[in-house]
Amino acid sequence: MREFRGKLRVILIDDNADHLRGVKELITLESSYDVVGATTSANIGISLIKKYHPDIVLMDINMPEKDGLQAIQEIERLGLGTRVIALSGYDDSDLIFRAMKLGAKGYILKTMASAQLIYAIDEVAAGKIYLPAALSSRFFEYFQNTFREEAVSTENLLTSLTAREEEVLDLLTQGNNYKGIAGKLFISETTVKTHVNNIFQKLQVNDRTQAVLYALNNGFANRRRAKLAV
Numbered sequence: 001m002r003e004f005r006g007k008l009r010v011i012l013i014d015d016n017a018d019h020l021r022g023v024k025e026l027i028t029l030e031s032s033y034d035v036v037g038a039t040t041s042a043n044i045g046i047s048l049i050k051k052y053h054p055d056i057v058l059m060d061i062n063m064p065e066k067d068g069l070q071a072i073q074e075i076e077r078l079g080l081g082t083r084v085i086a087l088s089g090y091d092d093s094d095l096i097f098r099a100m101k102l103g104a105k106g107y108i109l110k111t112m113a114s115a116q117l118i119y120a121i122d123e124v125a126a127g128k129i130y131l132p133a134a135l136s137s138r139f140f141e142y143f144q145n146t147f148r149e150e151a152v153s154t155e156n157l158l159t160s161l162t163a164r165e166e167e168v169l170d171l172l173t174q175g176n177n178y179k180g181i182a183g184k185l186f187i188s189e190t191t192v193k194t195h196v197n198n199i200f201q202k203l204q205v206n207d208r209t210q211a212v213l214y215a216l217n218n219g220f221a222n223r224r225r226a227k228l229a230v
Helices: 017-030 043-054 068-078 094-100 114-125 133-159 162-171 178-185 191-203 210-217 220-230
Strands: 009-013 034-039 056-062 082-090 106-109
Touching: 009 043, 009 106, 017 034, 034 043, 043 056, 043 068, 056 068, 056 114, 068 082, 068 094, 068 220, 082 094, 082 114, 094 106, 106 114, 114 210, 133 178, 133 191, 162 178, 162 191, 162 210, 178 191, 210 220
Parallel strands: 009 034, 009 056, 056 082, 082 106
Antiparallel strands: none
């Protein structure tokens, strides 16, 4: 976790010039934080971040020249330890989820009271995640539903394999090459390759390594053992 020393530096990126000025004035008057940059352009904002290495960035999500979510990704890739707080006029659960998934440490609404805005920055600066109370319950409900749907999707990919494809995948996870699999299943190497290609398509992967990792990460071995034990 990044430690903050001295005066915390903040950069503001918001395409609404009036709102940008208001937030800058608020932070300057009601906190000890140092606003080292403020811009209505995401691209200029990225340049300012590279120059000043701020501790906190307030990043507007709805930007005209570059999507705020893309900007968050770019900031994360810089590897500077900068903590991004997504700034938006929308209390959309999907938008919150996407911003947090990309690396944002907080999400605040432009309509929030000034004291709440300063508190949000304080919380993120202290290494915490911040979501307004009005949004947190809906966000976590959306979060749970999304991962439940992803789990179902993963289950469907694995269950789409035929019995023979499961046998081939099982042997791949054990480190067998095509020749070894052909010998154990009493089929030709050409047939093994056909099964493997079908596995790639069904699991949406490109090579054996990805197929094996997918199987291991999604509990294929345990599912396989349970099925054989029945």
